[in-house]
Each structure stands twice: as C-alpha cells, then as structure tokens.
C-alpha cells in the first residue's frame with residue numbers, strides 16, 4: 207500500500223502454550239484505510255495473534271508498533287487506549303442493560319449527561335451507518351444487532367483499528383451485507399480493519415489484502431485483486447484442495463422420515479412451526495434453507511423428542527415417534543447434531559475429553575451399570591485418525607480444542623452411532639474450508655449408506671451443491687420444496703423471505 211501509513215505492525219510475534227507453538231515469528235502489517243483478511247485453517251493461530259494485539263495474551267517474543275511507535279500492550283484496557291478494538295465471537299454484553307448503558311459501561315467518562323451521550327451515540331451511528339436504538343435492552347436484540355452494539359462500543363472508545371474474529375459465522379446473507387457496508391464505511395473513514403473469516407468468497411469480496419497463516423507460521427500476504435479462492439486455499443493448506451462438492455445419485459429408497467402437518471408452539475404461544483410437511487428417503491439429503499430463527503431449531507428438536515409438538519406426526523419408517531423419550535428416539539436410529547451460535551453449548555461437555563464425551567452417547571448401548579471405557583477409547587482414536595482431529599490427547603478437555611476440531615468430534619460421534627436418520631444443523635459453522643469439505647464427504651458417505659440426512663445450512667451455494675432437494679422455511683412455514691438442481695440462489699433467497707415457490711420461479 208504505497209503512500210499509506212501502517213496502523214499496526216507486528217514483527218516476529220511468538221506465543222507458546224506449553225508445548226504448543228500457536229504463533230511463531232509472525233510479521234503482519236495493516237494500514238490505515240484498508241481491510242486486511244487473516245486466513246488460516248482451524249488452529250493455525252489467528253485468534254491467538256489477535257489476542258496479543260488486543261491485550262488478552264502477552265507475546266513471548268516480538269514487537270508491536272502502533273502508528274510507527276513501539277508499544278507494550280498489557281491488557282485490553284491498554285489496547286483500547288491505543289485505539290485498538292476487538293469484536294470477539296462471544297459477545298461481552300450485559301443482557302439486562304440497554305444498548306446505551308452497555309456502551310458506556312467501564313468507561314470513566316462523564317456520562318451523567320444522558321442527553322449528550324445519546325447524541326454522541328447517534329452521531330457515531332450516522333457517521334458509520336449503524337442502525338440501533340440506544341434505549342433497547344440487549345436481551346431483545348438479534349445476534350447481528352448485538353454485534354452492532356459491540357462495534358459501536360469500541361468506536362465510542364475511540365478505536366481506529368478494529369479486529370473482528372469470525373464476525374459473519376452466525377449472520378444471515380442480508381446481515382453480512384449490512385456488516386460489510388459498515389466495514390467499508392469505516393475503511394473510507396481511515397480506520398484499519400482486520401477480519402478473520404473462513405469463507406473465501408467473503409475474503410475476496412471485502413478485503414484489500416490477505417495474510418495467510420499455516421500451523422502458527424505466516425505464509426505471506428497477497429493483494430486480494432491478484433488472487434483466487436484456489437490459490438488462497440493452497441497456500442493456507444500447503445497442498446492442492448479439491449473445492450468441488452460431489453452429489454452422488456440419491457438411492458431413492460423408501461421414505462425413512464415422514465413429517466405430517468407438524469406444528470410446534472413456543473413459550474410465547476407463537477407457532478414456531480406451522481403445518482410442516484415433508485419426507486426424506488433413505489439415501490437422500492434434504493437441505494433446509496431459511497433465515498435464522500425460521501423454525502430450524504424447533505424442527506430439529508421436535509424430531510429428536512426434545513420439543514413437545516402441538517399437532518401433526520413424525521414417523522420413522524412409518525412408526526410414530528410421538529410420546530417417546532429422546533433416548534428411545536436415539537435407540538430407533540435418530541441422531542441429531544446442532545451447532546448453535548455458541549459452539550460449546552452443543553451436546554459436548556467442555557471440561558471432559560473426547561473419550562468421556564463419546565461415553566455420553568455410547569453408554570446408551572451398554573447393558574450393565576459398569577461402564578467399559580475401551581470402546582469409547584477406540585472410537586476416539588479412530589475419529590482422531592479419520593477426521594484428522596488435532597488434539598494433544600483423547601483425554602484433553604474439548605474446550606481446549608479449536609472450534610473446528612470440536613465440531614469434528616461432535617459430528618464424528620453422531621455418525622459413529624450408525625443412525626438411520628441424521629439431522630445436522632450448521633455443521634460447518636466456523637470450520638475452515640478443508641474441514642468443511644471433510645464434513646460434506648462424511649455426509650455423502652452417510653447418504654450412500656442409506657441414511658436419511660436432514661441438512662440445515664446457511665450457505666446457499668453449499669445447499670445447492672450438496673443436497674438432493676431443498677426445503678425453504680420462512681416464519682415456521684414451508685414456502686417450498688425444490689430439487690436442488692432446478693433452483694437458483696436468487697430463487698431460494700426470495701422463498702426465504704416469504705415468496706411462494708411459483709412467485710420465486712417467475713421472478714428469480
């Protein structure tokens with residue numbers, strides 16, 4: 207970037223955790239007025255590097271310069287004083303307080319004058335194109351609105367460098383567009399932005415340059431305009447990667463799962479699912495598309511027996527699952543993995559290692575009271591090998607694994623129970639491209655074994671490539687079920703916002 211001034215220069219940064227070298231001798235520069243993408247496989251050291259910049263970790267070695275001056279960042283407070291703000295994946299907001307109160311929380315300013323404060327917040331919003339009502343309580347906000355508050359919070363504290371760690375992982379396509387508009391506006395205002403994302407199309411869309419990490423080392427930096435998804439993947443992984451998703455012919459066997467007139471009412475008396483009808487054949491992948499909160503979670507939970515149903519029926523090979531406990535439903539071959547926005551709240555116990563987490567599911571098949579750990583140990587070892595899970599040991603608490611590896615453990619455990627129906631929601635959230643490909647392969651293998659797969663996804667391109675048919679949900683209702691090969695992304699988008707299949711087909 208000739209002519210521009212470096213906002214941040216990292217030089218020779220190294221950080222180890224015990225025997226793990228998370229970052230080794232890393233150089234990185236971000237200029238004022240640019241968006242830099244930080245790319246690397248799960249566990250390559252991206253978050254660790256950014257945590258040193260934002261004062262959460264102290265480097266073992268190396269130098270950090272801010273606006274050309276060497277600094278020592280000892281705490282997040284130091285970082286913000288230097289104009290560096292980080293937006294973490296897990297938000298740090300106080301639910302019961304308002305947007306405005308969260309923004310000033312922890313600042314030492316004279317914010318007794320609430321009118322003036324409200325005006326300052328409004329000015330910031332106008333300047334950067336943010337839309338949020340300062341009086342609203344955090345608990346009433348969507349994920350994307352909470353993220354806006356986090357951004358506002360660091361801007362209010364005077365941040366000129368913004369670090370975002372996987373900000374788009376849990377946003378809808380429309381929310382991502384809105385976030386990117388905000389980031390471009392900040393760039394145009396002269397801010398420096400570092401964004402971590404695993405989605406290569408986002409890297410290509412939003413960044414000016416890309417810095418690539420591999421196994422804790424910096425592999426290099428390229429101009430976004432001069433690179434491709436293929437080249438970025440190769441540099442990130444260190445080998446050529448096949449980026450095409452295969453779609454084996456469906457077996458078109460007998461229906462495995464039948465859902466008739468399913469209605470689910472949530473706690474507020476609102477219909478979360480309204481007269482939903484579909485079936486999945488053995489050896490078929492049915493995709494589900496929809497903006498977040500369209501009933502996906504309730505659908506998974508209803509089938510798995512975790513959510514009472516208000517009407518309709520769910521049949522597995524023509525036998526009703528009604529009235530069965532979740533455990534009995536698992537015994538009938540229904541397996542569910544749901545990767546929520548908070549990845550660790552998903553059916554694994556974070557403080558336990560892989561073996562014990564395998565036992566959580568495995569014990570269901572054991573007759574006696576005494577637990578034999580050997581099968582769980584074998585399974586854990588097999589998964590580590592087959593799925594290339596990176597963990598110091600099969601007994602390391604899973605919370606210490608990187609996000610991608612946690613997801614492989616979860617899906618691997620579900621598949622190992624040999625299900626007849628596999629329900630999987632957002633299985634590649636936060637996963638790097640290589641791991642995502644592994645997951646798609648795993649799902650296709652299940653399909654070819656005759657499993658009925660319900661795949662709830664966010665990425666429309668992936669839904670179109672992987673699934674046999676796609677069901678679109680909008681506000682708890684099915685707007686259509688279409689063969690994946692006969693529909694476009696635009697048509698899906700229209701149906702996601704409520705257009706009927708006929709309308710979408712005419713307009714898309």
Ligand SMILES: Nc1ncnc2c1ncn2[C@@H]1O[C@H](COP(=O)(O)OP(=O)(O)OP(=O)(O)O)[C@@H](O)[C@H]1O
Nearest residue numbers: 223228247248249250251252253254606608609610
């Ligand atoms: N607090 C910690 N204690 C021990 N090991 C850690 C700690 N934080 C990170 N690591 C290890 O350091 C390495 C880099 O982790 P990091 O979280 O920086 O990766 P990442 O690139 O952000 O991965 P992801 O894409 O999955 O978020 C990993 O091997 C991880 O297990």
Ligand SMILES: [Mg+2]
Nearest residue numbers: 252253254371
């Ligand atoms: Mg990370």
